[in-house]
Every structure is written in structure tokens, then in C-alpha cells.
Amino acid sequence: MKKAYILLVIIILSFSLFAYPRAKDYVIVQNESTRADSAHGFDITNYDITMELDDANDFISGSVTAIVEAEEVITEIVYELTSMTVSNVLLNGNPATYDYTNDLITIQLGIMNPGDIFTTQVDYEGYPIWDGLGMYFGTNHIFTISDPNASRYWWPCYDHPWDKAVTDLHITVRDDWLVASNGIRTSIVDNGNGTRTHHWDCNQPMATYLVSLVCQVYVELNDSFGDIPIQNFVPTGYVANATEDFSNLPFMMEVFSEKYGPYPFEKYGNAVTSFATYSAMEHQTMTTLGNTNINGNHGGEMVIAHELAHQWYGDCLTHLTWCDVWLSEGFATYSEAVYTEAWQGYEAMINYVNASIQNVYKNWAGSTPHTIYNPANPNLYFTPVTYEKAASVLHMIRLKVGDDIFWDIMQTFFAEYMHSNVITSDFQEVCETVSGIDFDQFFDQWIYGSGMPSFEYTYFFNPYLAIPRIMTYVQTSSNSDTDFYLDIPVHIYGPTDQDSVLVQGTPDAPFEMISITDVPVYDNVEFDSDNWVLYKTQTYRGASINNAYSADEQIIIFWEEFWPQVEIDGYNLYRAESPDDVFLQINPEIITETSYTDENVVNGTTYYYKLKAVKDEGFETPFSDVYEATPIDFPMDQGILVIDETKDGNGTPGNPDDTAVDAFYEAIIPTTFTTWDYEDDGIPPLETLANYSTIIWHDDDFAQNYIEANINNLGCYLAAGGNLIISGWKTADYIPDSFKTDFLSINQTQLISLWEFTGASSTQYPELLVDLDKINPAFNGTLPYICIFPEAANGIYEFEASGGSSSIGEICGLKNEPNGTFILLGFPLYFHYESGANGFMHDVLAEIGEVGVNNNIVPAAKSYLINYPNPFNPSTTISFSVPQTSSFVTLEIFNIKGQKVKTLSPSLCHPELVEGRGEMSVVWNGLDTSGKPVASGIYFARLKAGKVEMNRKMLLMK
Ligand SMILES: [Zn+2]
Structure with missing residues (x-):
């Protein structure tokens, strides 16, 4: 399925409960050691669906016959059917005992032994519910969308992806409409009553969520890929644009057939329709394609490619449970890049991977990490974690094993599990068998683990060795508790671009040595220049000057201490008198400090500096950024x-x-x-x-x-x-x-x-x-x-x-x-x-010598009020000075509530004593006016002298 992204994001943000699909009906099989497809006791091999659609009344009546093989002793079988009326149930053609409650039809079978084959028939009718899924009755059309489990809204079935069955449909609708559905259309019979019955016949088993029909006035546009018919159903007004937009379909089928294995079904087609909030859905052999994708300029090319790729991954090879849905959606999303590469070339592909896959996930992921396998909440089964993150993971598998082995993996996986169900460990096993590489850590971190790595890195050159070398260090970190071990392509730009050497990044920053293949003039190395790795951020940890300060006939250069993850010998500092000149080393010995004073300078001349870190005598980092400074005269004679x-x-x-x-x-x-x-x-x-x-x-x-x-x-x-x-x-x-x-x-x-x-x-x-x-x-x-x-x-x-x-x-x-x-x-x-x-x-x-040490005189006209010690217990000395002779001076103590606690001795505050600039002191012994010790807390001394009022906060701590 392909969603309209903007719409989906809005839905998730604003109406998470409405977000499709709904959580309530999920069957989550947590323990994969017991495969659900072999555990439910029976296997439905065929469905025959006969249905009449009354578009005037939004009403359906139908009859579904299933052929079932018992795989163990069973006495009943249960089908899902939501909000219908069941009128008749037959077992092997005879009336059966059944019960229809809670949207479940339970049919009594007597005793069926392993290998017994029986048929059930359910006759039913009703008005299908539509809650964003199921069967939709529009003004001029009808369509269905059942992913992941809404087939039950319109026909009775065992509605789970792990029981695939060959399905026939006989659909009766008004006689001016066509029906687009799964398989091959074998007949259209005119019933002579204003209706026609369309028979669609499938050859291969199909999961119930892929069964579909679209009914409306249609023009058929036929094409082919080899022997395989392509049958597109297009509304009248869309014929010209659709002819253009579907013109690459045979090429697309060729691309995927070559990469994944031969197209697995009897036909392919698209039913273009007004598809509610959906962009498209990969119904088996007949994708339902929203008409917004058809505009005559290939704007919907990626959607068309995505749904086509689902015919291999999702439809022919189906995830066993919704926990494994990434095996469908991740693969279809990556197929967009696969097709882009075939269509527009390698550069277009790497740009697509970055812009439309990795960044879509990164922008969506936010701060809450999710796992690709069984993301915590079923509402996440159809989000960028199973689409774009999973596609990014396939891209990294391709990086890890190389193109040849990667396509071998894809083909082997497909060939081994076609027309059946797969789980995540099946895919891991194929990766390991085909490549000979252990994928435990890779799957643990990317598929079962949550989050996204970031990495920091540095590198050193030694161009003077017999075999010139580059030393790299890459350290990973993560926004989750997952440890990431990354393969990171390193592109070495030199006379002959040395491309895609893989180095390891781990939480411990391992050291890797790369031999350079030709002339030692390399000065530029890029990590993951072609967007192979999904990461949040990459950070280069090189030598870095912080500041260059111009002093008097000297320049002081400060730099950042080098990345502590890597032990170095020290630094070399280089200088030039123009940024375009050759920079020459100015330090005679390796500098072990993080600053250097260059005294070999002339005031008024500008100098430029660059730094390198040095390791193992001869390995140097690339140059830092350049810093400049111009020393000047500093007279410093004006105070x-x-x-x-x-x-x-x-x-x-x-x-x-x-x-x-x-x-x-x-x-x-x-x-x-x-x-x-x-x-x-x-x-x-x-x-x-x-x-x-x-x-x-x-x-x-x-x-x-x-x-x-x-x-x-x-x-x-x-x-x-x-x-x-x-x-x-x-x-x-x-x-x-x-x-x-x-x-x-x-x-x-x-x-x-x-x-x-x-x-x-x-x-x-x-x-x-x-x-x-x-x-x-x-x-x-x-x-x-x-x-x-x-x-x-x-x-x-x-x-x-x-x-x-x-x-x-x-x-x-x-x-x-x-x-x-x-x-x-x-x-x-x-x-x-x-x-x-x-x-x-x-x-x-x-x-610092700007004033004499004895000049500690509070200047005239300055007043102050202080106390010491503060906090105090039990007494403190309050010192003050007031600016001029004051006719009246008061010194009072208040508590924090503003209540006066004590007035200090007026005699000590006599005007004569505070005249001039001298300091006066008075001791408060922590007693109130009645001579009782006051409680611990904040007190204020308030001094009033003429117009001057000063307050001093004091803390009594007992
Ligand atoms: Zn899809």
C-alpha cells in the first residue's frame, strides 16, 4: 500500500485514533518459533465469491464457498464477517449447524481428521460498514480496501495473511459498469435485467487483504510485458494522461523481473479510481490506483512502481503476521529506488534514497525510537518505520554485501518463499546463506532494535610511507539503547577517486587503516558521500583552531583539544601571509599544548594559520579552518x-x-x-x-x-x-x-x-x-x-x-x-x-597597580550600610556611613514581616558621631526590645539619615 504522505502525517498528528489501520483487530503473533500458518489446524485452499452489488441502495448479497483441508483433528471452523445477515450455511452441500455472533460465524464440522477436505458455503447479505476500510459506495463507483483485515466487512473469510487461498469472483453490477478485480477476467454475462456478471479467476493463492474489486464506468487500456497482459482500467476523462503515465509499466516489470525473479502472476493492471484518502493499494494482479496519481507527467511513477513491486513482496511473498509487514512495505519502498536507478541512473537513485527515503524517516522519527519488527503500537505498522526505515536497511544490506550478492539475496528469498508466507528470520537466514556473513548484529540493531545511530569520525594521512595510508576512527552513538555497528563507505578524493572503502564504526571507535592506491596528494576524504547509511548526524572531529589573538609583536593561537577518543602525539601549526599561499609549519617541535605564541611576527602584517593533529609520527589530520590575526602596538598608557x-x-x-x-x-x-x-x-x-x-x-x-x-x-x-x-x-x-x-x-x-x-x-x-x-x-x-x-x-x-x-x-x-x-x-x-x-x-x-593599596577610602558623598558577620549568631556588627552631617539618624531592626524588632541605641547614632566620611559601628546582639533573643531568620537593618535611607538584609542562623 502506498499512502499519501502529507495526509498520513496529518492524521497521525491530529487524530491518532483515526489513523489507519486500526489497532483493534490485530492478531499479533509474538513467538515466531510457532508459525501461525501451521498452527490453526486447517488450510483454506479456495474461495469462490459470488456477489451482487446494489449501488442504488449500497446493499450487497453474496455467497462464499471455501474449500478447506484439515491439518489436524478439528470440529469447527470460524469465519469473520462484520455486521451482515447470514441466511444459510452449508457443509459439504448440506445444511450445517452454525452460530453467528460477535461478527464470527462458527460452523460445526463434526470431526474432521488431518487430510480431510470439506467445503463450506455461507450465504449472506447486508449493508457493508465503512469506517475508512471495507467496501465504499460512491456516487458513481464502488471500491474495496481491506488492508490489513477488512475483507470481513464485505465477505466471510478466515481473514488473516497467513492463510492464502486461490480465489474466484463472480460480481454482478449494473450493466453500464465494468468490474476490475484479481486474476483473469474470463467472462462478462449480460443477465438481461440491467445487470451483468463479471467472472474473475485467479491462478495463485492470495491473502484475504488483497482481494478487491473496483466497479464503475471504465475504459480499458491494454498493454503487455512479454506474455503477461497488462490491463489498466481508466475513467473516461483520464485516458490521455493514463496512457502516458502507464507507458513505463512494461519496463518496470522488466526491471523488477530482472532484479527479483520473473513476474509471478497471470496478469497485472491498475484500476484508477477516486480512492478516498488512499494513494494506492497493491491488490494482487490489480492495483487500485488513486486518480490523483494520474496527471500525464509521470508524477505518480514512484507510486506505480511501489505497487507493482508489491506483486513480488507482499502479494506473492506475504508477511506471515503484521509484525513482519516491513518485508512487504520496506521492500516495495526500496523498489522505488531500484526502479529510479534503472530509469534515471545511479545519481538519481542515491538522491532518491536520501531525499525520499532516509530523510522521510528522519523527519518522521522524532525523539521516540521504534523497531521495524513489530513496532510497539500497531498504529505504527503503516508508517515510515516499516516503509522508509526498512527500505534504508535494505540499502545498507546492499552496501554490506555488494550488488551481486544483494540481488542474489533478493532473488533467492523470492524464489524460496513465492506464493507463501515469510517471517523476518526467514529473510535473515537467506541473507546469511547467500552471503556467508553473520547478520545477527545487523538484524538486532536495525530490525529488532530501535533508534537511529549518529557517528563521529576523524582520519589521518601519511602520504610519505612506501604505501601511503589513511587511518580512520569512527564512533557510533544512538538515540536509543541500541548499540550500532556500521559499515561506512569512505570516498578518498585524489588523482583517481578511490571510492567506497568500507570502514567500521562502533561504539568504541575502532581504528582502521586504508592503503592508498596511487599518488600521495590526497587532501579530501568524505564519509558516506553517497547516502548509503541511515544516520541522524555525522560529525567530523578534526583539528580545530578556536581563536587567534593579535597582541603586540606576537600572535597567540588557541585550539580545541583533539577528540579524546583518539590518542595523538600533538599538533603542528602552519602559517602563510596570504590564505592562498602554501602554509608552512612554524613549530620546530610537535606542540603538546593547545595554544602557541608566534613571536616571529611584525605589527601591522596579517598572518593566516591552520592546524593539524599529529599521530604516530607522520600521520596528520587534514588542515583545520584558517584563522587570521594582525598584531598591533599596545601602548597601554592611559589607565x-x-x-x-x-x-x-x-x-x-x-x-x-x-x-x-x-x-x-x-x-x-x-x-x-x-x-x-x-x-x-x-x-x-x-x-x-x-x-x-x-x-x-x-x-x-x-x-x-x-x-x-x-x-x-x-x-x-x-x-x-x-x-x-x-x-x-x-x-x-x-x-x-x-x-x-x-x-x-x-x-x-x-x-x-x-x-x-x-x-x-x-x-x-x-x-x-x-x-x-x-x-x-x-x-x-x-x-x-x-x-x-x-x-x-x-x-x-x-x-x-x-x-x-x-x-x-x-x-x-x-x-x-x-x-x-x-x-x-x-x-x-x-x-x-x-x-x-x-x-x-x-x-x-x-x-593590578591601578590604585595604591592604602587608598581604601570610601569617597565623600558615598553612604553604605553593612554588617559582619552575615549570617550571624548570636550577634553582628552593623557598620555604616552617611554622606553628610545629618540632623537625625535612626538605626532600626525589622523582621521579615516588616515588624520593628529593635531600635538601636540613639546615643550611638548621635549626629556628631556620623559627621563627615567616618565609619560608625554598632553591635546588635540579636535581642528584641524586651531583651529576648529573636528567632532564626531574616532581619533588616534600616538606617535613616536625612534623605538617605538604606536597608541591610541580615540572616540569623542558630
Ligand atoms: Zn506499500
Whole structure:
């Protein structure tokens, strides 16, 4: 059967219960060691179906005689027949005892012994149900579609694919119609009452789901393939287009006869009709073809080929149960590629396999892996897993054994099982017998196992050996629990394209050595260039430069550590002054590190670099991509440059305006500096950065990040010996991993989006606490989007949270050790109290020599409120400073509900004592106004001094 794909996908997505076929009637034989065709005790050898169709009333009346041979002692036989009236049942011509309930006719046989042959006759009538299957009465036509088990909707039978019988049909319809059906039409008899009876006679056994008829006004288009008649039934308006579209049928039959074995039936034909939601169905010797496939331009060629191929696989050689339906659908789908190759050539075939087979499966498969054999849910029996995935598997068998043996397998399988039933293990056995290859692993992973492999690979050349060689490594992985062992064709492009050397890919990345057959100038190797292998992704793991940084009379090149799956000696670095020049190796010894400083450069000249990994002295990977760098002069004599990347917000909490941010940095940086406003000035050029000895980059906004566009310049600046401090909201997450690897030796950043962060603690620098006045009250005193660096060894700040956050103690700020020239904070500095931020800036700038160590003075006009320790138990020292002489100062403690717990001694807060810039301290001993110890929890110190109000969150932990 061939479905209309788009329609099918829509049905599956939106109405999975309606998806054809329905699950309810499936007989699933799980244990294949007991073959069902020999287990049910009898064999029906013939059906004779006589039926009158009343198209005016959608009513049928019929009589079906079966010839049955008992294979063991049986006393009854059961036929399926859905929603009809049974009027008479005969056994060997005599009235029989029978029962018709639950859509089953049970006929008492007395005792039948093995070898006894008997006939049954069932007379019945009724209105056939149509639920998307069965017999369809249209306005001007009638058709049937019974796959997988709906023959029972219109005639009584043992409706299972494993009992095939020779079938005769005598169909009576109105006399202006023709009937297209199975076998050879032997007569049309005019009954003289406005009806005619059409007799169709089959020579070969047929599964019940393949019995069909299409009745309507028809033109017959006759052709032949050798002695075999081709009889196409075409609606009047389709004659011209059908003549064109069926013109290749004899050629198709020739192609499949040559590949699979002689066409196995007495005739072939297509009955073109308006076929509801179906595209086509491979009824034995008479495919029903939806009229949408006929358009006069061979647009339906693949459908026509698919259904024809079913005559071999599906019809003549029939899957025993629906678990094995891939032996029908997979084979018919692959036949589309087989025919394409004969019709349009090899290139067309490999393109077809990729675009219309492998990709159809890949696009459908999604994240849930299914098995080809008995996919978990019977609704999957007619989906890309049994069609396109199975066809891809046949393609890989062909790859594994080569063309000659593959066609031998197909012919042997067909010849051995023609006109009977097959199971999956029958096919495996033929593969093994014909090829001499063990197919256990192959069938386990592809047919019985689920999922799809991906593979990673690398390769090395050694062109200087007596016999030049290529070394390959291919490692497979999978989206299921299946281990995949793949044969992968390798195409070596050289003077004489060395094509399709097969290498193995396994979960362990085996090593394979390929000898090159001629001149050693190979520089390009492609894995599976001709689409032989079904895989999700392939990934090349070669040498790869990450960055090349331009410093002062030197260039520092960083690269990715090589694929750890393969042990290498190291790397060779190559350089040229034009990308088109020959690249020459610049390192005297193999480099074992992942960076190299090229000092043999002149400022202002551009250099180009490529990398190779080296293995076993002489084997090298292909070149990496090229990177360029131009060293320049770095005077670094103009002090600090502060780059303000913060969006100019509207001034609401959480969204500061430029003035507020500028004021903050003015307050916390204890010396003079130059400002670069990103919003106004754009990307600062490297030549600008090169003038400053320290760069402070801040981005106190989570909605935008521009750092990525600047990262190469910042890397050059660091490489040239500059000092860099970065603080930002999500900024660390936007910095490419390779940059962090190059300068901080970390390769992991994790963004914590939860509202948990209350500040950052440190053993080296002042604590940084979130300033409650700067954030949206809805944030509940915390900041979201904090970056942590889980594997960093050189942390300077740790994540603090008031609740039970799993991030507490994680590193959220770090410094490159040992030189300490680069500090990266995973949080925005602006949203912290100035006091801590100022302390941090002072200490850091003192370390790198931008300010004196004793310059630790909070500038005038700056106020702060802090406490230490925090958390505390039982007491903590609260320190504060206010900007000017204040006429009235209060320091009060509130609990989390906002209730005042304590007013600290007014005498300590006397105005005289807080005049100027000095710091005042007062101890809170954790007692409330009545002198009782307060409970564990969060408390706030609130300082009011004139217009200044500051709050400090404190945690008492007992
Ligand atoms: Zn099919």
C-alpha cells in the first residue's frame, strides 16, 4: 500500500485514533518459533465469491464457498464477517449447524481428521460498514480496501495473511459498469435485467487483504510485458494522461523481473479510481490506483512502481503476521529506488534514497525510537518505520554485501518463499546463506532494535610511507539503547577517486587503516558521500583552531583539544601571509599544548594559520579552518577604560537609566577613568582598547548582550597583557566557551534562572549584597540569571541565597590564576550596595597597580550600610556611613514581616558621631526590645539619615 504522505502525517498528528489501520483487530503473533500458518489446524485452499452489488441502495448479497483441508483433528471452523445477515450455511452441500455472533460465524464440522477436505458455503447479505476500510459506495463507483483485515466487512473469510487461498469472483453490477478485480477476467454475462456478471479467476493463492474489486464506468487500456497482459482500467476523462503515465509499466516489470525473479502472476493492471484518502493499494494482479496519481507527467511513477513491486513482496511473498509487514512495505519502498536507478541512473537513485527515503524517516522519527519488527503500537505498522526505515536497511544490506550478492539475496528469498508466507528470520537466514556473513548484529540493531545511530569520525594521512595510508576512527552513538555497528563507505578524493572503502564504526571507535592506491596528494576524504547509511548526524572531529589573538609583536593561537577518543602525539601549526599561499609549519617541535605564541611576527602584517593533529609520527589530520590575526602596538598608557554596555533603561527598579549606572561606577571606582558608552559609541576598536592598562566591562541589563561581537578584541587585549574585569547579567553566558577555555581554563557556564541570588561572598574580597532599593520588589530581594562556573578551580566569589538554593557556595566569580589579569563575574555589579562594590574595585585595582593599596577610602558623598558577620549568631556588627552631617539618624531592626524588632541605641547614632566620611559601628546582639533573643531568620537593618535611607538584609542562623 502506498499512502499519501502529507495526509498520513496529518492524521497521525491530529487524530491518532483515526489513523489507519486500526489497532483493534490485530492478531499479533509474538513467538515466531510457532508459525501461525501451521498452527490453526486447517488450510483454506479456495474461495469462490459470488456477489451482487446494489449501488442504488449500497446493499450487497453474496455467497462464499471455501474449500478447506484439515491439518489436524478439528470440529469447527470460524469465519469473520462484520455486521451482515447470514441466511444459510452449508457443509459439504448440506445444511450445517452454525452460530453467528460477535461478527464470527462458527460452523460445526463434526470431526474432521488431518487430510480431510470439506467445503463450506455461507450465504449472506447486508449493508457493508465503512469506517475508512471495507467496501465504499460512491456516487458513481464502488471500491474495496481491506488492508490489513477488512475483507470481513464485505465477505466471510478466515481473514488473516497467513492463510492464502486461490480465489474466484463472480460480481454482478449494473450493466453500464465494468468490474476490475484479481486474476483473469474470463467472462462478462449480460443477465438481461440491467445487470451483468463479471467472472474473475485467479491462478495463485492470495491473502484475504488483497482481494478487491473496483466497479464503475471504465475504459480499458491494454498493454503487455512479454506474455503477461497488462490491463489498466481508466475513467473516461483520464485516458490521455493514463496512457502516458502507464507507458513505463512494461519496463518496470522488466526491471523488477530482472532484479527479483520473473513476474509471478497471470496478469497485472491498475484500476484508477477516486480512492478516498488512499494513494494506492497493491491488490494482487490489480492495483487500485488513486486518480490523483494520474496527471500525464509521470508524477505518480514512484507510486506505480511501489505497487507493482508489491506483486513480488507482499502479494506473492506475504508477511506471515503484521509484525513482519516491513518485508512487504520496506521492500516495495526500496523498489522505488531500484526502479529510479534503472530509469534515471545511479545519481538519481542515491538522491532518491536520501531525499525520499532516509530523510522521510528522519523527519518522521522524532525523539521516540521504534523497531521495524513489530513496532510497539500497531498504529505504527503503516508508517515510515516499516516503509522508509526498512527500505534504508535494505540499502545498507546492499552496501554490506555488494550488488551481486544483494540481488542474489533478493532473488533467492523470492524464489524460496513465492506464493507463501515469510517471517523476518526467514529473510535473515537467506541473507546469511547467500552471503556467508553473520547478520545477527545487523538484524538486532536495525530490525529488532530501535533508534537511529549518529557517528563521529576523524582520519589521518601519511602520504610519505612506501604505501601511503589513511587511518580512520569512527564512533557510533544512538538515540536509543541500541548499540550500532556500521559499515561506512569512505570516498578518498585524489588523482583517481578511490571510492567506497568500507570502514567500521562502533561504539568504541575502532581504528582502521586504508592503503592508498596511487599518488600521495590526497587532501579530501568524505564519509558516506553517497547516502548509503541511515544516520541522524555525522560529525567530523578534526583539528580545530578556536581563536587567534593579535597582541603586540606576537600572535597567540588557541585550539580545541583533539577528540579524546583518539590518542595523538600533538599538533603542528602552519602559517602563510596570504590564505592562498602554501602554509608552512612554524613549530620546530610537535606542540603538546593547545595554544602557541608566534613571536616571529611584525605589527601591522596579517598572518593566516591552520592546524593539524599529529599521530604516530607522520600521520596528520587534514588542515583545520584558517584563522587570521594582525598584531598591533599596545601602548597601554592611559589607565582605566570603563565600557558601559548597559541598556539605557527607564529608571524603574531593575531597569536603571544611564545616569544611575554611571553614578554607581563613578562611586565605586576609586580613581579616574575614561568611559566608553556602548549605546552611543558602538564597538570599541582594538586600537582604542590598546591604549588602556585596564578595561572594566559592565553590562547591568539582562535583555541585551553585545559582548560576543567584541570577544576577539578582548582576547587580543588579554593576550597583549591587559587587565580585564567583566561584570554582567547573563554576560558570562554569552561569552563563547572557547574564550573561557583560553583565558580561564573552564569550559562550563551554567545560567541559574531562579530568583535566589542575594549576593556573593568571598574570602578574598568584600562581600557583595544585592541592593534592595535597586531591584523590582517582586524579585523578593533576589536577582535571577546568575552565571555559575561549576568546574572552576580559581573562584573568588560564591553564590549566596537566603533560601535552600542548590547553588549556594557555587563559584559565581573567578580570576585567571596565577597572573590575575582577568576577572569574570557571573552577576551584574550595579545591583549591589556601593560599599561592597567599592571595596571589591579598590582591592582588585590595587592588586593590578591601578590604585595604591592604602587608598581604601570610601569617597565623600558615598553612604553604605553593612554588617559582619552575615549570617550571624548570636550577634553582628552593623557598620555604616552617611554622606553628610545629618540632623537625625535612626538605626532600626525589622523582621521579615516588616515588624520593628529593635531600635538601636540613639546615643550611638548621635549626629556628631556620623559627621563627615567616618565609619560608625554598632553591635546588635540579636535581642528584641524586651531583651529576648529573636528567632532564626531574616532581619533588616534600616538606617535613616536625612534623605538617605538604606536597608541591610541580615540572616540569623542558630
Ligand atoms: Zn506499500
